[in-house]
Amino acid sequence: MRNALFFFIITLIPIGIILRTFDFFMSNILISLGFLGVLIFQIRQVVKSLQNKYSVKIIVLNILIILMTLSLFSKYLFHSIGDYPALVIVPVFIITSIIYLLTEKAKQIKQSIVTVLYLILTLPLFAFEFNEAPRHYIPQSWHNRYGETLSYYKTIPFSFELEETKLLSKKGNAYLKQNNYPAAIDMFEQGKKLEPKNLYLLFNLSEAYARINQLERAVALLDTAITIDPNYPEFYNNRGLLHYKLSHDSEAISDLKEGIKLDSTLPSLYANLAMVYYYQDSFDIACENIKTAESYGLEIENTKHLQKIKAKHCE
Numbered sequence: 001m002r003n004a005l006f007f008f009i010i011t012l013i014p015i016g017i018i019l020r021t022f023d024f025f026m027s028n029i030l031i032s033l034g035f036l037g038v039l040i041f042q043i044r045q046v047v048k049s050l051q052n053k054y055s056v057k058i059i060v061l062n063i064l065i066i067l068m069t070l071s072l073f074s075k076y077l078f079h080s081i082g083d084y085p086a087l088v089i090v091p092v093f094i095i096t097s098i099i100y101l102l103t104e105k106a107k108q109i110k111q112s113i114v115t116v117l118y119l120i121l122t123l124p125l126f127a128f129e130f131n132e133a134p135r136h137y138i139p140q141s142w143h144n145r146y147g148e149t150l151s152y153y154k155t156i157p158f159s160f161e162l163e164e165t166k167l168l169s170k171k172g173n174a175y176l177k178q179n180n181y182p183a184a185i186d187m188f189e190q191g192k193k194l195e196p197k198n199l200y201l202l203f204n205l206s207e208a209y210a211r212i213n214q215l216e217r218a219v220a221l222l223d224t225a226i227t228i229d230p231n232y233p234e235f236y237n238n239r240g241l242l243h244y245k246l247s248h249d250s251e252a253i254s255d256l257k258e259g260i261k262l263d264s265t266l267p268s269l270y271a272n273l274a275m276v277y278y279y280q281d282s283f284d285i286a287c288e289n290i291k292t293a294e295s296y297g298l299e300i301e302n303t304k305h306l307q308k309i310k311a312k313h314c315e
Contacts (some may be wrong), residue, residue, distance in 0.1 A: 009037030
């Protein structure tokens with residue numbers, strides 16, 4: 001009976017991951033139950049191995065499986081708390097488990113099954129991309145948190161009070177085009193000291209900070225810009241996009257809808273709104289917004305993520 005329960009629990013994890021690719025609403029619960037069951041089983045195994053004085057190799061592997069359970073749970077359920085511990089836990093587990101599988105003569109069947117499953121589950125952390133893939137091995141703050149974006153600006157005022165500010169802004173824009181974001185930030189920050197309420201500088205500075213993964217700071221700059229003048233839909237579009245990237249869905253929806261009130265023809269507002277609703281599993285609303293964005297000129301072939309949503313849920 002206990003063996004049957006173990007095999008049932010262990011299969012919940014791959015089944016949940018497979019069902020999640022089909023947007024099955026119970027998939028994350030199955031994954032969570034699977035990891036919880038393995039965690040309880042492994043804690044018992046550690047206690048048993050210590051009591052029976054198993055080899056150090058087996059005891060260490062049992063402890064690592066517990067740590068990997070927590071790491072994989074955080075990765076597959078999109079919790080950032082496991083990002084930095086996993087930098088150490090994952091490679092140590094991989095090395096230890098390979099040594100165990102290749103050299104241990106008295107292998108335990110259940111431990112070996114969990115070890116092989118966890119080795120397989122580490123692969124998407126490094127390479128494979130699929131629908132709702134887990135968080136990568138490298139912490140998200142170390143790479144492009146902004147990802148594929150539909151940021152936009154067109155009508156931000158270009159007026160400057162000082163010629164020096166105008167020159168700094170011009171240099172900052174040149175650096176932006178070269179993807180030299182730290183240099184762009186330096187130019188825009190210097191200009192902002194001279195003209196702290198210049199909307200153009202605030203907007204571009206926000207974009208530059210977003211490109212170096214400082215999304216929270218980018219939001220704060222747009223907060224300031226909107227406080228100065230709340231009449232630009234581009235501000236709400238970009239702040240809504242940033243909130244979406246930060247998983248602040250309600251704030252993202254509020255901003256994007258406010259932007260639509262100001263300019264109902266801006267396609268990026270609807271496109272970004274579609275992505276937020278998609279991750280809330282509101283597929284019909286997401287499709288409606290994609291359709292509206294296309295009607296206002298969005299070329300969806302340039303947006304891979306929206307292409308996938310449309311192909312899977314809208315046709």
